[in-house]
Amino acid sequence: MDSHLLSSSPMAAKSHTPILQHLVDITGHRDHSRLELSVVSALRQLMDIRRIRKLEFFTQDDTAYVRPHLLLEHDQVFAIDDNTSDHHCDLLSDYPELLQCIEQHTNSTQRVEPDGTDTLWLPVRLDNKIVSCIEITNDTVYSAQTVDVIHGIVEVYRNYQSLLDYSERDALTGLFNRKTFDEQFSRHARNAASLAPASAGGERRESSSPTQWLAVVDIDHFKQVNDRFGHVYGDEVLILVANLLRSSFRSNDRIFRFGGEEFVVLLRSAELESARSIFERFRQNIEEYDFPQVGRVTVSLGFTGTGHGAPVEILGHADQALYYAKQHGRNQVCYYEELMSGGDLQVADVAHNDVELF
Known part of the structure; x- marks a missing residue:
């Protein structure tokens, strides 16, 4: 023009x-x-x-x-x-x-x-x-x-x-990929740290009620799905789980495929009980869904608040909660801070240079 x-x-x-x-x-x-x-x-x-x-x-x-x-x-x-x-x-x-x-x-x-x-x-x-x-x-x-x-x-x-x-997206599921998670969550963590209230001494302290949550989701026994039905049906399960993730969360939440059968959800603006309910509803949606040829599939989920800590620490906490869920029956939602306060998990002293995620 x-x-x-x-x-x-x-x-x-x-x-x-x-x-x-x-x-x-x-x-x-x-x-x-x-x-x-x-x-x-x-x-x-x-x-x-x-x-x-x-x-x-x-x-x-x-x-x-x-x-x-x-x-x-x-x-x-x-x-x-x-x-x-x-x-x-x-x-x-x-x-x-x-x-x-x-x-x-x-x-x-x-x-x-x-x-x-x-x-x-x-x-x-x-x-x-x-x-x-x-x-x-x-x-x-x-x-x-x-x-x-x-x-x-x-x-x-x-x-x-x-x-x-x-x-930015995973070719199979259309969800955001791991690289996008690294970029978005690092930026989210920096913004959260800058907005955290300061104590009298000037240092940042965590809000008493975090409203942002990070969840790691893993499909239970997914290797058996691939071994029994083949990778074509395994890929279909991944695509259908991705679709159920989209419909179970709000559009301002962020959903990522981490690779293999593992997904990550960044849940925005929710109190603890609301977050737990949202994650539990997603778990039930998966459990009740009839996957073609494969039948029933379940997922395990671990989640944590994102109000404090470096990105590698926050992701590690959610992963610890997920590991606990898979080691104690699968098909359940576990909250890291609750497991810690109940003595079910021990503090993992991991140096930043021991695990490189970002």
Whole structure:
């Protein structure tokens, strides 16, 4: 699009930053959340927008759902991890225009309300699969030129997100991979340390009620599945467990495949009993699921709070709880701090240079 065309339009008059600079900013991030916020910033500065939401899709019991994340409302930008709407889900059928757009494989659709409110939906595809959608709402109908600019910005976002996604995800399950965990959890641990309250002496101390949790999940007797049914069915079990992980946790939680039959979950913003209940519900979902050909499968899970300690220590604590669960019957959820206080585990004195995880 010619620069003089942009500069002569009312939309561009509002912007003091060239559109090319926004595209540079968008492609300058290696983190999905920052990428999304840079797209929101570009759209906000280039045109009038009342609200932007990211809609994430998931399926449970053969029913398609939408999980909305508020990114922008009335010129206020929201970080996706701070979004409080993660507990709220809508049926995809509540969005008939969007559903039709997905079924017809079109790039966008919109709805104009009787009061003039214009809602534009732009699905985001990865490997020909719809994974999310950008929803843009405005008080008045957008011109065709403005819609073209929105399409261009979102298309850059789609393409760049695909590149990031390819390097961050496990090829078999589509979950985040080990490398991504190393990067995200190290950053999470640094942020948690900087936000921890300081004591009178100035040193950081742990909050009395940690709200972030790390869980390590392992499929019980998975080697027997491969030996008895073959690796094709073993891979299918891994894929189905990954799908059950997605449907059992919220979209602002993070799920990783560590390799083999081991997964890691980073659970955000939950009190202890709520976290225990969420992990137990996932364990039950696995136990009750009928895996094709294989039948019943179970998992063991160990979890710990992330409020203190280096990443290697926190991961080690969750792994100790997992090991205890597997050594004491499997198919159960064990909490590291509870095992320690009950005398079931001993403090492992592991030097940082003894185990290299990061």
